Amino acid sequence: MPELKAIYIRQRKYIFLLLSLYVLGWGFTSYQTIFLGLILGTSLSLFNLWLLARKTDKFGEAVAKGEKVRSLGMLSRMATAVLAVMLALEYPDKLHLYSVIFGLMTSYIVIMIDFFLQAFNSRSK
Template identity: 35%
Template structure:
């Protein structure tokens, strides 16, 4: 299994770089709503991934003790709804489609890291 803590640390670094790009795009291009949407989506997506990492740790401990625990899907769904509700409420500041794209960015990073680890272990 992949080390989710290591991946999360990489994602935080990537998030700061992405947010810097979004701020630059917001200031210097004619598409500020798109960059603001990607930024807010990426923040909520990283928050969702952090919840997943934390819940996986609890799940592992509970499994070893023989207890049952959920993985916090409800909290992640609520966060995703908030990531879309904010751009719907303020369409002059945020783009809805780009916030959904930003929401999926951490999971794309997770997929890329999984492929990288797979090919690295094969060699």
């Protein structure tokens, strides 16, 4: 599934761009708790995206070989979300809870935006 790897690499670049903007915001503004929450949430969101891409690749290989198909790892992705929220609740003076939650949703937002951009680009060709 080389196209899946290309999609993952493209989306990873977008998330790294967002993370670099968040780091600049953390370093140069007075909203450090908000940007630190965004950094934590988006970092774990990138980890979840990596897990999803890896599990999807293994899922495709198992289907092609006719083997038994396992899950796509929803429990592990939910566990990282719970970990992020627990950290935000434990350290409210350092991490803004809502920005952690928004950061966790970043990869899904990037997936949707990337899908629409690719659909628009393929339609205009």
